Amino acid sequence: MAQPEDQRGIAPGLSLAESEDTWLRAAWAENRRWVAAVLLAYKPAWADVEDLLQDVALSVVRKLPELRDPEAVRGWLRTVAINAAHAAARKGKRWSKHESLDGVVAAIGVDAHAEAEERSRVSDEGRRLLRLAAKLPEGYREPLLLKAVHGMSYREIGRVMDIPETTVETRIARARKRLRELAEQREEDDAALTLEERGGEGTNS
Amino acid sequence: MNTNGDNPDVGPVPTEGNEVDLLISRAVDGEAGRSGWVLLEAAAHEDPGVWRRLALSFRDHLALSEAVCGASSAAERTALPGARPQTRPAAAWAGWLAAAAALTFAIFVTSKERRESPVQQAGSPIVSAADALNNYLTLGAREGQVIGQGERQLVGYQPDGGEYVVVYVRPIVERVRVKDLYKFSMEESGVRVPVQVEVPEAIFERGMAY
Numbered sequence: 572m573a574q575p576e577d578q579r580g581i582a583p584g585l586s587l588a589e590s591e592d593t594w595l596r597a598a599w600a601e602n603r604r605w606v607a608a609v610l611l612a613y614k615p616a617w618a619d620v621e622d623l624l625q626d627v628a629l630s631v632v633r634k635l636p637e638l639r640d641p642e643a644v645r646g647w648l649r650t651v652a653i654n655a656a657h658a659a660a661r662k663g664k665r666w667s668k669h670e671s672l673d674g675v676v677a678a679i680g681v682d683a684h685a686e687a688e689e690r691s692r693v694s695d696e697g698r699r700l701l702r703l704a705a706k707l708p709e710g711y712r713e714p715l716l717l718k719a720v721h722g723m724s725y726r727e728i729g730r731v732m733d734i735p736e737t738t739v740e741t742r743i744a745r746a747r748k749r750l751r752e753l754a755e756q757r758e759e760d761d762a763a764l765t766l767e768e769r770g771g772e773g774t775n776s
Numbered sequence: 777m778n779t780n781g782d783n784p785d786v787g788p789v790p791t792e793g794n795e796v797d798l799l800i801s802r803a804v805d806g807e808a809g810r811s812g813w814v815l816l817e818a819a820a821h822e823d824p825g826v827w828r829r830l831a832l833s834f835r836d837h838l839a840l841s842e843a844v845c846g847a848s849s850a851a852e853r854t855a856l857p858g859a860r861p862q863t864r865p866a867a868a869w870a871g872w873l874a875a876a877a878a879l880t881f882a883i884f885v886t887s888k889e890r891r892e893s894p895v896q897q898a899g900s901p902i903v904s905a906a907d908a909l910n911n912y913l914t915l916g917a918r919e920g921q922v923i924g925q926g927e928r929q930l931v932g933y934q935p936d937g938g939e940y941v942v943v944y945v946r947p948i949v950e951r952v953r954v955k956d957l958y959k960f961s962m963e964e965s966g967v968r969v970p971v972q973v974e975v976p977e978a979i980f981e982r983g984m985a986y
Contacts (some may be wrong), residue, residue, distance in 0.1 A: 595856065596856055599856050601808065603851040603852065603854060604848040604851050604852065605848075605849050606851060607844075607850060607851035610845050610846065611844060611847050612930050619927065619928070620847045620850055621850045621853075621854070622802060622853040622925065622927065622928070624850060624851055625854060625910070625913075625925065627908070628855070628857060628910065629857060629913065629914060629917070630855055631855050631856060632912075632914065668916065674838035694839060694842055694843075696835075697839040697840060697842045697843030698843060700836060700839050700840050700843065701843045702842070703839070715840070716840070716844055718805065718837075719837065719840045719843070719844035719845075720841075720843040720844055720848055721841065721848070723808070725805075733844040733890055740798070740801070740802070740807075741798065742803075743800035743801055744794075744797045744798045745794075745797070745801070745802055746801075747797070747800075747804070747836065747837070749796045750836060751829070751832055751833065751836060754836070755777055
């Protein structure tokens with residue numbers, strides 16, 4: 572393998588390119604859990620997080636030369652993730668409407684598959700709150716979901732989003748309050764609908 | 777403004793909605809501290825509904841954390857493809873070397889993920905099917921053959937020991953350049969035979985590209 576004349580590997584036997592590759596993989600391993608939360612905050616409802624993570628992983632490798640300062644890796648990863656989510660939204664659902672593959676596979680669609688996976692891991696309440704969280708403004712939804720990642724502090728969230736720690740704290744508090752309001756409103760609407768249906772059943776008999 | 781006569785060091789009792797919301801949020805995150813809890817208790821003394829709001833916030837946070845945990849678990853299974861980063865100017869290497877040394881040392885010493893996802897050294901073999909797939913997608917895209925992945929298609933699923941076995945197809949969209957196009961047609965004898973077709977370029981809209 573060709574190596575530059577001023578090679579200084581950080582470890583015996585490693586070239587400069589290999590060192591950068593090592594660094595990138597370590598950075599990905601350290602940060603990918605919260606990258607998934609950013610995808611949850613920005614992805615369209617029908618998109619699959621695992622597929623988007625694959626897209627982000629590909630983009631991270633391709634776009635690494637654009638990262639000038641290694642210290643800015645968190646903000647850069649966040650940008651890559653948001654762009655991947657937006658790209659998915661622009662692409663739309665066209666690939667989920669597949670025609671049958673020669674009668675071998677029936678394309679039931681992404682939602683059924685995604686629900687089958689989610690059901691094995693997430694409670695009904697968790698899914699419901701995620702759906703409601705999608706109604707929050709991005710600036711509140713993102714820190715709320717980042718805080719739900721185990722071990723993420725206000726300070727770390729502030730570094731990812733490039734906002735002060737106090738702003739993170741305030742936005743999370745407001746997001747939680749608004750989410751609770753949405754949840755209670757939904758419960759009231761569901762209860763009213765149930766009463767209405769029962770009243771309709773009574774008059775139809 | 778009310779004052780907390782029991783503990784003048786803590787300050788006035790929070791009565792504004794935003795102040796109480798912030799205290800509740802800090803308590804949920806374990807950031808309230810002793811003074812925060814004293815203020816919360818004082819606020820609840822004025823309005824007992826504060827305890828209900830606190831309990832519901834805890835419950836919401838736990839449910840949301842569980843939902844996000846699913847996505848985080850998926851991230852831990854997602855490896856980077858095996859492609860090397862592109863060449864950068866020699867002058868830019870110094871900062872990368874320092875960052876690589878610092879971060880790699882930190883990861884080796886402190887990260888719990890070391891056991892699950894060891895940092896790959898150059899020249900190491902592909903260790904999982906996911907690595908092989910990522911390599912194929914990256915190299916295929918670079919060579920112009922792979923366009924991307926489509927949404928997975930469900931073939932079927934069934935319960936198994938408290939979990940579900942889900943079978944799906946993962947479509948990979950590719951392109952290839954060929955000299956001739958054929959379609960299958962049926963002869964009178966019932967035999968399927970290939971028939972060459974010609975498609976004029978003019979019928980395609982300008983700018984459409986695969």
